[in-house]
Amino acid sequence: MSRLHIDSVTKSFGSKKILQDIYLSCETGKITGLLGRNGEGKSTLLQIIFGTVKGDTQFIRFDHSILNTLFDRKNRITYLPQQSFLPKNTKVKSLISLFCDKKNAEELFSLVLIQPFLNETAKNLSHGEKRLIEILLVIYSNSDFSLLDEPFYGLSPKFIEEVKFLIQQQSKRKGFIISDLQYHYVLSISNDIYLLSDTHLKLIKDDKELQFLKYLPSS
Template identity: 25%
Template structure:
């Protein structure tokens, strides 16, 4: 199933942050969005995720329109801006509480994704004691643990060491085999060069060019 973004625009305090964007994102492909700070990359991901309403245009998935037929996209995994966790609980406890919402992930699967990214699921360490890199790994765990059909990843390798970046890339390429639509932004051009099937440049809220 494809994700259709059609003629969406968004203004905040009179400033246009998304300007008539249309794009079709296909299943089984990875899309890399790059551009300067303020170009609209994160705002586009927020719009697709359903975190904001657009002023015009529509977003459709599986023949259903966002904010009309559904409040948020189904089968969505996302890391957009700062992820909020329950700071006084451990990493595993956080993922367990999040997994209870849908009830489709076992404890063993949570263990697997945490161990994959180098986090100890048995640790009692509270998230408020996590380093920035550990919090980023936990954010990736919550986005990936349910094997979503749509992945929205804003600067996913931020604060990760090279080994963790390599693990992330391997995992994203594995998810691609499950026909996942992956849309990521990154200041690390190597992420986009290695992962993206299609590259999208944004500038001033517009899609400037495709590669």
């Protein structure tokens, strides 16, 4: 089991503070949900963990190794951004070997879900199809942890259920941190839930606490 430890993260843009004294922990074998309203800083936090944004202060550790650069995160953390990242003219089957080791690539090639798209390029796919391919590449990527930012946005209900199942299957070997405004999907598969609100992150015990904090409506 490996652990990803995030501590003392702060971030401001100009005079506006986005994140303050953030602590977050995730282990391989677990799915961690990150909730929060739009604009609270969830994407910024994921980008800091991945290494493409620098916090004003931050301490990020993988097991006993402190992660300072993108190179430190190689094969340890992969990231699904909200923006599409597929090259327009590369076939899907060629992208698999870039993200996956041999074992994971074989698993991904065998998925019925991806087989209709293997010989397609991104320019010939719909938005939902591109998003599906991006999610699958990151889920099966050669890393110990995957960060998923809005993975369910733009997917059909059928794809969402299949993706949820695959995330749960892959969580047996890696850890996930998932953020999505469609909170019910995140809640349904997460082992731990954190709520980001007013620059602070709080570990949530149950749905009642989310209701008390006015993130969920009272039942």
